[in-house]
Amino acid sequence: MNTSVVLFTADLRLHDHPPLRAALDGARRVVPLFVRDDGIDGAGFTAPNRLAFLADCLRDLDAGLRERGGRLVLRSGDVVAEVLKVVAEADADEVHLAADASGYAHRREHALREALEADGRRLHVHDTVTAAVEPGAVTPTASDHFAVFTPYFRHWSGHSQRDPIGAPRKVNVPDDVKSEELPSRDAVSGTSPGLAEGGEAEGRRMVADWLRSGIEAYEDQHDDLAGDGTSRLSPHLHFGTVSPVELVHRSRLAGGAGADAFVRQVAWRDFNRQLLAVRPEASHADYRTRRDRWRTGKKAEADIEAWRQGRTGYPIVDAAMRQLRHEGWMHNRGRLLTASFLTKTLYVDWRVGARHFLDLLVDGDVANNQLNWQWTAGTGTDTRPNRVLNPTAQGRRYDPDGAYVRRWVEELADVEGKAVHEPWKLSGSERAKLGDYPDPIVDLKDGLDRFRHARGLE
Template identity: 75%
Template sequence: MNVSVVLFTADLRVHDHPPLRAALDGSRRVVPLFVRDRAVDAAGFAAPNRLAFLADCLHDLDAELRRRGGRLVLRSGDLVTEVCRVAAEADADEVHLAADVSRHAQRREERLRRALEADGRRLHVHETVTTAVAPGAVTPSASDHFAVFTPYFRQWAQQQLRDPLGAPRTVRVPDGVGSEELPSRAGLTGVAEGLARGGEAEGRKRLGAWLRSGIAAYEDRHDDLAGDATSRLSPHLHFGTLSPVELVHRAREAGGPGAEAFVRQLAWRDFHRQVLSARPAAAADDYRTQHDRWRSERSAHEDVEAWKEGRTGYPVVDAAMRQLLHEGWMHNRGRLLTAGFLTKTLYVDWRVGARYFLAHLVDGDVANNQLNWQWMAGTGTDTRPNRVLNPVAQAKRHDPDGAYVRRWVPELAAVEGPAVHEPWKLRGPDLEALGYPEPVVDLSEGLTRFKRARGRD
């Protein structure tokens, strides 16, 4: 046997891909494989926006492999069963896979290892494919993971990253391994109208543009809602069409305060993965309980629906939620404001919001989504768990002229300047003519309820 299988998961690229390069070592033939894991679908992660982006990524990966003489093999079903089946069909003696951190991924990896070993085959799991620094590579002296970002970042920043790997020139695939037809966006329903295109080629194009004309101003403009001055690379990191190792290297090469701020955000991504790797239950349970008695989705139904639909009466919150519905993506400052509003102003269980975001976000993943929601709810790693972001004050700071709000809330398009952030002050006929709802709750009432619930009154 001189054949390897490379199982692609959240690493849909050919550049800087350690499993692919290792599988090709010694001029071996390789089966590039992607399995549409039915367990992932059954768990509710097969959201339309991510399926559409995934379809783009798979077509692009197949095209990149074909340029090198190879092709992508697609299968559907139980991942372990399908990988073993393909390995048998190709007479492969080894399988290469990128490490992952979720409980499902860890259990699946162990099942796959046992099944392959029973067939006399080896599983090779590669770190730093979907992270810049592997979970567990840096730990405090008294724990298996860092629970606070700042000390984590100090050690993370001192790590010597591996060098990025070039894309292979040639990929030889053995004959006789069949593939299903690659999926397409065309047959999907419920996809956001403004959803971005996926694929490695698109990701590298965006990265090049970001390094040329965006990253230098990132420190000053990353919270500018109307300026849209973030990288928008998060979907490509989620699907692995871009390598976090390469991104850190290239940002550091660019240098400057903007690049340093961008690298810090990449470190946050690794931070959440090392937390989830050590505490997989945090995907569904409080990382640090505050003993909340949250309002449920049922008991707060009207408020939750208003939040989902972008009609809470707080323009910046509604603008962000409408951006999510239109693009399948949301500005990071908008994510903080909408999550904080749901959990602390409306006092609704963070899991309600986390589920809704996962149903729509193209970059939605367990580590970043769940742990960012917990951070805003005060049940996660935030060292100030009871902080409350005032949406009006935040809007005036990060959307001072109201351009972001007017872009996404057309009812308020005629309201000039910062007055757009407090339309209820217009009163009378002027307010009625807008067709925009009254606030679902007074901010002071929401704050009082939250403080009482947390025993802070």
Template identity: 70%
Template sequence: MHVSVALFTADLRLNDHPPLRAAVDAADAVVPLFVRDRAVESAGFAPPNRRAFLDACLADLDAGLRERGGRLVLRSGDFVEQVCRVVTEADADEVHMAAGHSGFAVRREERLRSALEASGRRLFVHDAVTVAVPPGTVTPSSSDHFAVFTPYYRQWARVPLRPVAAAPRRVPVPDPVRGEEIARGAVSGTSPGLPAGGERAARDQAAAYWRDGLDDYDTVHDDLAADATSRFSAHLHFGTLSPAELVHRARRHGGAGAEAFVRQLAWRDFHRQVLAARPGAARDDYRSKGDRWRTRRTAADEIDAWCEGRTGYPVIDAAMRQLRHEGWMHNRARLLTASFLAKTLYVDWRVGADHFLHWLVDGDVANNQLNWQWMAGTGTDTRPNRVLNPVTQSKKYDPDGAYVRRWVPELADVAAPLIHEPWKLSGLDRAGLDYPDPIVELADGLDRFRRARRKQP
């Protein structure tokens, strides 16, 4: 009997899954396998929110496989060692998996290929599973990757996407192969507003968004109070939704909202092609400005105030509290909080990136680190010295203060526009507020940043 292994990584779905489809088509029986990689957990990339969401995704994937006569085999430990053990137990001939794009993923894939080939087995790596357009598909004439988004997007938009792969009807699994019990209990330390994980939840969410949200995406995606983004980011991170399928569907839907939505998916691919070409950008400046950042040692009190949502700037505090409560933050709010930490407080962007990675369900090295670098001015932003003013941005994207009131109840009775600048309240109105004064004057922060970048006003 010919047996293959379908190795799941960041692609926890049955629909539009080329490695699973290929494994089913190539063999008499298939082992659907997921390995809880000890290296991922020891590096700190499995904090409570993502661990809980992963558990839900694995349970849902197992349920979907059982409906097709199969089951998910779960193992824990060294990634390569566990895959090779399953291959030996199943007497499998080949392994199918999605291509990864971080330095860690590429090195892990190379180790697995060497180990499998040493035992006479083959590894098939499938592109365009966790991205719509794989890194390296489009490149400028003078470099191995695009460093500016707009020219990248022009070429990205012209790339023909692979067709969507149908979910297999049957996934027969050989009996001798056993796995660990899939966790279904609560994980301690999670955010109380954690979203539901798994492909079923993802596809239900997508269907609702296609019906009620996509058409207006271009006009409302920056509106903080409207909360009108897709919220697909966690599902894209864990692969319960396919980027290629989403682009296909959005293009068929058509309209300005769909076009703006597709552009955001292109940003996701853009960051992956940057990280694939420059893996060190996960921790090092992509374009150093010679910054001598303040660190946790030199700015502990201000960093703590930022993390806990008590900076005295309502939109910043609202966003940081949303992060802790939901394990998610609105994209506009991510830009504002990152600008505030890196440029107004002049704190090392890695401090903020690490805090985000701890709480975000969609905590993704490429998106998180490179968006932080973009906002810190050390990444691909063509205007590296831009600073987002939290007051003017709050008035623009939360004019009535509804977003602030949702997350900063201390200000619930303050009317706009003063809710954006509560320090301007006077007399009893100010005295009755249990809300801190700003931890820094915006003008002082701007002056410090400009002097640090040697850009005098």
């Protein structure tokens, strides 16, 4: 009786899963396997919020498999060693795996292929499982990747995409392959109080709600901080509980300006993945150096800590940073302005901010996080590397009534109207009511002058 192994990684779902479908088509028995990989632990990417969300995803995946007569096999350790053990236990002929973009994923694939082939087994790697359009599927004439989003998006939009695949009706898993106990989010300490629920069932529910009542207004409302007119699907895309191919397909069926704008954001995700696939060093090094001499020392460290804690004295920045700490998620407009504030107003290395985000974000994805930080810092693909976002102007524009600030900065909850964005201008008696909410840690003009001097723009 032939057997295949499906190694799940960032694709924790049953719907629209090409590796699982291929394995079921080619074998009577399938071992759905997830390995808690020592390599990821060693790289420092096991943040509590992602571990808790992952626990939800694994339990939901196991439940879905059990509904179909199967189960999830869980192992821990070196991914190659554990896959080889499972292959031997099941006497499997082949392993199916989703392609991924990071340098680590490429090294994992190479090591798996060598080890399996040495043992007389085969590795099958499947595209368009974690991306709508795979890195390398669209390239410019004279380069191996697009460095500018607009031409990339034009080619991405014209690239043919496969149709989504339904979930299997039955999965036959051999009984003699043992599994570790599934993790629980309750066993994870240090999580954000407002952390969202994980799992494919929750992801599909959110997609249905989004397509029914959110996507139509997305073009007009996606930057509204208080209104939060975003899908909040990024954690589910990161863990693969939602298929990017199916999400694009269903969004295009919904149609309209909102759907077009939303699909464009999915394309941004693929854009960053194709950048990382050919420039893996961009996860830690400037894509385009500006020869920055970032601030260090005690004053810089104090500024960084104030930024982390949401105590910069700039309410819109502080609101976004407190949302991150409470939810393990932040509105995209908030990500842009907090990153601009750290890298350009405070002139602190983008890697400091990227690391803090990865410590907390449930959707902490190396391609999107690191390359969006570089885009904002002006060391990435941005054609305007010296753009500086003014936090006060950003607050007035994207939180005009101050509702977002008052929601997250409790010290300012009673400040009325637009004054909430400049509390340092309140009268003495009104300012005294704010307790220990700080004055701005830097004057915006001073910060801009420092940045312009550092970049040689004077």
